[in-house]
Amino acid sequence: MDDTAIDYAAVFQALPGMVALLTPGLVFADANTEFLKAARRTRDQVVGRYLFDVFPDNPNDPGASGMRNLAASLTRVAATGERDAMALQRYDVENPDRPGEWEERYWSPVNAPVFGPEGKVRLLVHRVEEVTELIRARGGPTGGRTRVLEAELYTRARELQELNERLRRAHAREREVALALQEAMLPACRQVGHHRVAVRYRPAVGALNVCGDWYDLVDLVGGNRIGVSVGDVVGHGLAAAGVMGQLRSALSAASRVAMGPGEALNILGRYASVVDGAESATAVTTFIDFDDHTISYSSAGHPPPVLVHPDGRTEFLDQATDPPLDACPDPIPRPQAMTDFAEGATLVLYTDGLVERRGEDIDAGLARLADSLARHREEDPESLADAVLLELLPPGGATDDTALVIVRL
Template sequence: MTSDIDYAALFAATATPYLVLDPDLIIVGVNQAYLALTGRTRQDLVGRHIFEAFPDNPGDPNADGVRRLTASLRWVLDTRRRDTMALLKYDIPVLGHPGMFEERWWSPVNTPVLAPDGSVRWILHRSEDVTAFVEAHRAQRLTTDQDERDQMRALQAELYARAVESQQRNEELREAHARAHEVALTLQEVMLRTPDLPAHRDVAVRYLPASTSLNVCGDWYEIVDLPHDNTAVAVGDVVGHGLGAAAVMGMLRSALSTAIRAIPSPAPALEILGLYARSIEGALGTTVVSVLIDRRSHLIIYSNAGHPPPVLAHTGRGSYELLDQATDPPLCVRPLPVPRPQASGTYAPGDVLVLYTDGLIERRGEDIDSGLGRLTDAVTECRELDVEVLADTLLTRLDVSNGGPDDIALVVVRL
């Protein structure tokens, strides 16, 4: 049976040389084949940074092994995809002879191993030594007649040209990914800018993209200050990930912010948003919850379009309630728009209100009520914490502090 397989023993015994690196590129594992290939011991390697153990050859002005391998490893960390490198010349230090390096040629493959939350937990660095192959071609070139030497030079030139072309293409892809990543982060930062948020020390927000995305997502939050000491808080979730979902998110978020300022009541504001969403491709199925906090009367008024219910934790009583009495289908689902439901309830000063998107509580193969139970337990137990600390604690308790398989937006309000 699969459960009987000893994967540690399998890794140690495989004839292919492997290193295991953590996200900081520290060597955390090595198999016997790699030790035999490099002449190292486990103590020589484990716990050291890969480029501390294997620096570039200072005597070779053309040495670029560190640069090329760094680019590949960083690309794997960013994209969570395997990278097969072109032929790599990477000399290694000769043990016992400081400053001496031995010429080596490698065929490396770097493969991410993902954690349950989708982040890169380890990188498997497989590096086949092809030095003997290169040296054999050199020897053959010296012993063949002129015609054969010419053919060998032509073949080697073609192989080298293809390797260089492949390497250049890989580097261009990495550079393009880095540019797209930078643009995406800037776009997300602009679209999530909330002018009224800095004035609220009683509000903490968190945004985490899906671990498989470009660090942009379709989740959003909004905080709007209103007359008479009222505050509107909203959280929404557009279907999908990446730049397309982020673009739809930006339009819907702006529309809801405008609607809230014109009509603070949550249900009519969501009705206006729903009408606008019908004109936007990609808005179908968007979920959103809007909450109005009336601080003078200690009243919470809310309306929900298919979104997970906010949690209201009562600090004095040590209990909680779900704001689930005004839940309606997501935007654009009904063929014709209809009035949205609205509900209200009271709170006591010091209570905690938590709004979030489903990425915080949903897990593959698990009932959503289990995740919701973990959230309510964490909010109730940690309700006395400062809102910033509480926000980070909730992410940690639900095991998504480094992101998860879905986008996450979180708003914590001390009432």
Template sequence: MTTRSESAPEIDYARLFDALPAPCLVLDRDLVIRAVNRAHEKATSRTREELIGRSVFAAYPGNPNDPGATGLSHLRASLERVLATGRTDSMAVLKYDVPSPGRPGEFVERWWSPANVPVLDERGEVAWILNRAENLTGFARAHGAGEGPPEPPEGPAAELYQRAQDLERLNAELREANARERQVAVTLQRAMLYSPDLPRHEGIAVRYRPATGTLNVCGDWYDVTDLDSGRYAAAVGDVVGHGLEAAAVMGMLRSALSAAMRATAAPGQALGILGLYAESVEGALAATAVKVLIDPGARRIAYSSAGHLPPVLLRPDGRTHLLEGATDPPLAARIEGGPRAEAVQPYQPGDTLILYTDGLVERRGESIDTGLDRLAHALTDCGPMAPDVLADTVLTRLGVGEGTTDDVALVVIRL
């Protein structure tokens, strides 16, 4: 017997896009037009042959004869927000004139209600942007548009228009507040992560890349601590959350772990102490951390992890080994107290130890094993590289050299 799902025709998404009643464009990450539907052609009197392959701002440069028009600047800002945050961005009604067909230098008045919708790839990054813009030119002209913004009519249409205007003002205020908070949080983060002791460790490179959007920033941290007898410790951690709250929690946990490591060199004991402390810190639940103790005399690494991704030991020939022999639940998530699990890994001179946070390897919609495999592949020929070069190479190869939608902390240690 044939079921309804078995007999249903396969959806032709190209035809579906072309049939959408709202004018739509598909833009790539460079904001080049890649698809145009019939409604857009009708609303702008432009053909897809004229538009596809051109930058959206070259195709629609804005009307130079109307200095008060802000459509182009608003569209540019909206598209940049979508690329940075991976979130849909809607705009209030705006005037954005379009070039007059067959009349170079002349423009046709148009009023729009636009929205830009991201289409994400398997890594959770923006691959395409769907630009949808309802053509409200007729409404605007019917209610006083021309010399300024349209005067909304009485009744339901006026209420809907006012709500759109109020929403845009609120969105603008929120974006400004988020931008201010992010800048303060990133500044606080960098100040807490700075250590004048790091230059003494010539074989250590550290990197921190804040998220490029306004969210998911300032929860990641790293630390390097000198101990006695030539030994030293390193750690990375990740606090759930974003903004100033996450930055403050990060600072408390980082300082507490550094102090615990000086009181007891054993990583498992230090993380046990940190876990007890985290239970009293609001916002520390489910934070993760990994701590390593490096003993150059014995050529061994003692390590412990509280729910964090495993460090990677890189051999000079490109082989990699995950340090995953001592994994415990995240901070403040264990029922019992006491020391955390701890393991020991021997090493040879020339090996490299890499500690990192999840922003380096995790991508939306894929398993963590896929991300770890991608990291191992990126490290294949990095064994002989100097730590600074290796750190920058890995960030670039994994697509986070200029930041991504999540923070990234990275510590590279030549053993």
């Protein structure tokens, strides 16, 4: 059936439950037949009038809070655009046939937004279930209390359903932001031209698809050179990702102008000292010269890169290690070292999530990494990266973030 063939005004009036439409200013825009019937009001007595002029609190009850609670819920929906299921409310209603006489009534309301074309809340749907009959003590005081409890349990169950739906929507939105951040802040391998490079990025179990770990690949000025770095920011999620993005971008820029990796990390350390959330962040950077077959490197509190020689020998590049990026209030020049490599060797940079395990010395994790790299050294970088992750990460995922970069030299 075509939507144009549906009379939505008739559908609204025929809805089996009590439903009213309010403006964000809490003026009745419409009310369906069931609402008017249960409220014992005519359409002229409701539409176009302010909600609490039609249904004020009982002036004879100093503890009446229905108007205040309902106003807070509707205002919140108008401001946030989120549905709100209210707890069971006592909201007495004046008898229209006997002015001054108030009837004890109980309601279970749900309020929801209706958005206009511009994305702003245009109307509020106020759906109500009257549960007065459940509350009235037909069978005496005990029966009345039982019915109150039943109604409260019903309301609480519905509130939980609403909360779960809100959490689901919030998580979906946060995940979309996370994926966009990951794509925007972590570089593609194409930035290092024809060199064979593989990168892997694994958030901790239960984290979003972004984390505090990062990597960077950049063509360096002068000769056939590239810079390869990895780093680690404490924490997970969007906050850590934001800090990660700042540090990665700063090191990428510094690497293009620095004389070597030590100077690049020195610049990054000065920058990290003024970035909130960069406390105890670590990084290691390498400058690879393919013409001279050399690797210059420097580490700021980070696990050492691994150079896998063609014959299977593994060498940890740990001769230029310094404290984390923000460790020194007045940074001194960071050390750097250099090593040679033969064509066909492999350089591997990683974060501690790959090698650290709770209750285990990190040397055990480093030994596992060296063994895996040596055994799979002849595989192409993509296959090698997959093999290393398969062998070193727990089957159910690691409790820490992991970044891995493999470069075939």
